[in-house]
Amino acid sequence: RKEVEQDPGPFNVPEGATVAFNCTYSNSASQSFFWYRQDCRKEPKLLMSVYSSGNEDGRFTAQLNRASQYISLLIRDSKLSDSATYLCVVSDYKLSFGAGTTVTVRA
Amino acid sequence: GAGVSQSPSNKVTEKGKDVELRCDPISGHTALYWYRQSLGQGLEFLIYFQGNSAPDKSGLPSDRFSAERTGGSVSTLTIQRTQQEDSAVYLCASSPGTGNQPQHFGDGTRLSIL
Numbered sequence: 001r002k003e004v005e006q007d008p009g010p011f012n013v014p015e016g017a018t019v020a021f022n023c024t025y026s027n028s029a030s031q032s033f034f035w036y037r038q039d040c041r042k043e044p045k046l047l048m049s050v051y052s053s054g055n056e057d058g059r060f061t062a063q064l065n066r067a068s069q070y071i072s073l074l075i076r077d078s079k080l081s082d083s084a085t086y087l088c089v090v091s092d093y094k095l096s097f098g099a100g101t102t103v104t105v106r107a
Numbered sequence: 108g109a110g111v112s113q114s115p116s117n118k119v120t121e122k123g124k125d126v127e128l129r130c131d132p133i134s135g136h137t138a139l140y141w142y143r144q145s146l147g148q149g150l151e152f153l154i155y156f157q158g159n160s161a162p163d164k165s166g167l168p169s170d171r172f173s174a175e176r177t178g179g180s181v182s183t184l185t186i187q188r189t190q191q192e193d194s195a196v197y198l199c200a201s202s203p204g205t206g207n208q209p210q211h212f213g214d215g216t217r218l219s220i221l
Contacts, residue, residue, distance in 0.1 A: 004149075032208075034209055042214075043198055043212040043213060043214050043215050044150070044198070044212050045212070046209045046210075046211070049209060087149070087150070093155070093157075093163075094140065094152050094155050094163065094166075095140070095142075095150075095152065095200075095210060096152070097142075097149045097150040098149060099148065099149035100149060
């Protein structure tokens with residue numbers, strides 16, 4: 001079983017729509033959680049950390065459910081520039097990456 | 108620049124040759140990581156350096172892979188007797204301390220084995 005599992009998508013949404021997806025992780029001892037964004041043929045870039053109480057960063061909202069071991073990301077009012085692959089990342093001392101969820105926002 | 112620097116950006120070599128990939132982390136970052144990403148796949152952890160501690164080599168796929176970090180800064184990843192399945196993007200990341208802090212990635216080295 002993979003340490004981090006994600007729905008690969010793709011999620012194709014129109015501009016302005018809300019899109020949400022999540023991932024599950026297997027290591028209950030994981031300490032830190034992140035969402036990274038990766039554009040085609042580019043390096044991953046940190047989008048946001050995920051805190052137990054849930055947190056927002058502009059149009060992005062992340063939630064963590066430790067009991068069920070899943071993490072979610074919601075994007076509101078999606079923009080064309082949000083088109084990317086979103087990587088769910090779980091950390092004990094090293095990062096474990098999901099394979100990514102592809103989001104395509106269309107005009 | 109202030110980011111993680113990797114070189115070369117691209118490397119094409121023949122099967123059986125040795126290659127060295129270089130990573131220069133963000134100044135002051137004590138933790139350094141190597142990952143690889145094969146086409147259409149997620150990132151795969153390779154090795155982790157933290158300060159002067161012994162590196163965590165648990166992700167290295169075979170004994171053809173090795174890495175060192177000199178002076179607690181620059182790291183080189185060496186692949187000996189390269190195979191076609193070694194073709195991937197090799198990414199280096201650094202963070203200020205332990206893995207519980209977000210990591211910052213370099214642009215990667217795209218390695219192609221012919």
